[in-house]
Amino acid sequence: MKHIASVVDRVETKGQEFIDLADEIWSLAEMRYAEFRSSELHASAIERAGFKVTRGVAGMPTAFVAEAGAGGPVIGFLGEYDALAGLSQQSGALTCVPNPDAATGNGHGCGHHLLGAASHLAAVVARDYFAANNIKATVRFYGCPAEEAAAGKTFMARAGLFDDLDVALCWHPSVASSVFMNATLANVQASFRFHGKSAHAALAPHLGRSALDAAELMNIGVNYLREHMPDLARVHFAYINSGGASTNVIPVLAEVLYTVRSPHSGDALDLFERVKQIAEGAAMMTGTRLDIIFDKACSNVLHNDTLDRVLDANMRAIGAFDVDARETEFAKQLQNTISADDLANCSRHFAAALRDPKPIITEILPYHPDVARPVTGSTDVGDVSWAAPTTQCLTACYAWGTGFHSWQMVAQGKQSLAHKGMLLAAKTLAATAIDLAGKPDVLHEAKQELHRKRGSRGYQCPIPPDVMPPPRRDASGKA
Ligand SMILES: [Zn+2]
Incomplete structure (x- = not known):
């Protein structure tokens, strides 16, 4: 010394x-x-x-x-x-x-x-x-x-x-x-953007498909997932776009940002896949279209x-x-x-x-x-x-x-x-x-x-090769 x-x-x-x-x-x-x-x-x-x-x-x-x-x-x-x-x-x-x-x-x-x-x-x-x-x-x-x-x-x-x-x-x-x-904890963060079909909420509701409904159903599905997650896993979400402030317009766009955490990188990616399936289910239930925008991830x-x-x-x-x-x-x-x-x-x-x-x-x-x-x-x-x-x-x-x-x-x-x-x-x-x-x-x-x-798999980067920095989101959280 x-x-x-x-x-x-x-x-x-x-x-x-x-x-x-x-x-x-x-x-x-x-x-x-x-x-x-x-x-x-x-x-x-x-x-x-x-x-x-x-x-x-x-x-x-x-x-x-x-x-x-x-x-x-x-x-x-x-x-x-x-x-x-x-x-x-x-x-x-x-x-x-x-x-x-x-x-x-x-x-x-x-x-x-x-x-x-x-x-x-x-x-x-x-x-x-x-x-x-x-x-x-x-x-x-x-x-x-x-x-x-x-x-x-x-x-x-x-x-x-x-x-x-x-x-x-x-x-x-x-x-x-x-x-x-x-x-x-390892984590994975991605945004789930639902595209619906706008219509007058009172005059033609049957013609609309609500992106906000899809986002809400996704959140409900994920809340049911919580019981079946690994110990110490965490899932947080925030609305990036809740579809606007009008009640009489069926929201055409809604977006939720999710962060999924788990003690090991592999588990975090597995849990993220389950969250993705829930989002796809929500899109199917509501007749909306879903884009998943991968933001970032890190390993334990x-x-x-x-x-x-x-x-x-x-x-x-x-x-x-x-x-x-x-x-x-x-x-x-x-x-x-x-x-x-x-x-x-x-x-x-x-x-x-x-x-x-x-x-x-x-x-x-x-x-x-x-x-x-x-x-x-x-x-x-x-x-x-x-x-x-x-x-x-x-x-x-x-x-x-x-x-x-x-x-x-x-x-x-x-x-x-x-x-x-x-x-x-x-x-x-x-x-x-x-x-x-x-x-x-x-x-x-x-x-x-x-x-x-x-282990034998070595380091596998949790960010897919096609996701490029810096992310699309700016300081205010807008995409
Ligand atoms: Zn720090």
Whole structure:
């Protein structure tokens, strides 16, 4: 662990530059596939740092790959920078109030401004270390757009961009620090558009065929399906078009967006097929026509225990950061805005480690993958983890109990705790990369573990080959 002191020192030295980058991306708050300025801020900065940048990879203008070094193990750092719709929030406010300076109504409710900046910093620090110590290694930083309600990395995985990696490293801002050891769900998202026949609803109802009826029957059918789904499967829907506001016109068009989730990619695709059959049945019942518009999909995360143990050792060697009285007081006040149910829900996910959590959890939680509860959300890091051995950490960037995709998370995104958590992540990822570069046997074992876990079928991208990014839907949800 000789490298730890050097990594810590280098991240601290360069830290402010990357805190500024994260803050700027927080303010831009650009949504999926529209992260033009955020992506370019990353791409041009890493280009100035001496990386060779390829922009617009996998058919996405806001995706890029930056590479430095040659030969040796190929080490990838994953970065994100997309915000969420409707979460504009004033920094540091203790009530839900939109950011007065925001150009958009979006907000960084999942901390991806921190995620991208720390991974970027880790890539630069690792590259500098390899260069200074004459260690052969290839370092890549992946600019991954559209994680939220999209699947930038799945398109990148389908394009084979992660296939030659010896290791992929990522992290996510959280309310505590540890290896990211929870299972996540695979998902599939598609829109079901019904075409009916319009008619006057009173004068000629027998001539009309209601697209809205079809959408409603589809939803009823799916609600009956729920009893017969795998454990932990989830199905959500939202009306994109409910057929108009007139009661006296039979709706000619209705559209429902569905997200289907299940613990394993294959199960999610099977469940999606059943949802499709229900939609076809609804179209048949109503004499309407159905178009299915595939939006996106992502795989469940394949954890790599071999790599996770190395990451855990490095994170512990770096150690927890301190918080001051002001940060603790702010966290306490923020917790007052979070309901008891939400706090209890947060505790359930970390129950093994925390009986009576403080406002800010600074300790590094133990690595206990066997007792970690599944996170019943999804991440497109899942597809990277099927293509290459992948390890991730979480760090405490937010007060205990803060919900993901909440205004409270946006409000804390530029506070000092978020910055401290971001730097801990950068240190952990850079240190893990450097440690692994000197351990070819561990990298080999990690690859063997991946081959074992993904089985003989290997990685099958859940997005069909004819579905192209970016999706048709714009920020307002219109097709
Ligand atoms: Zn996220």
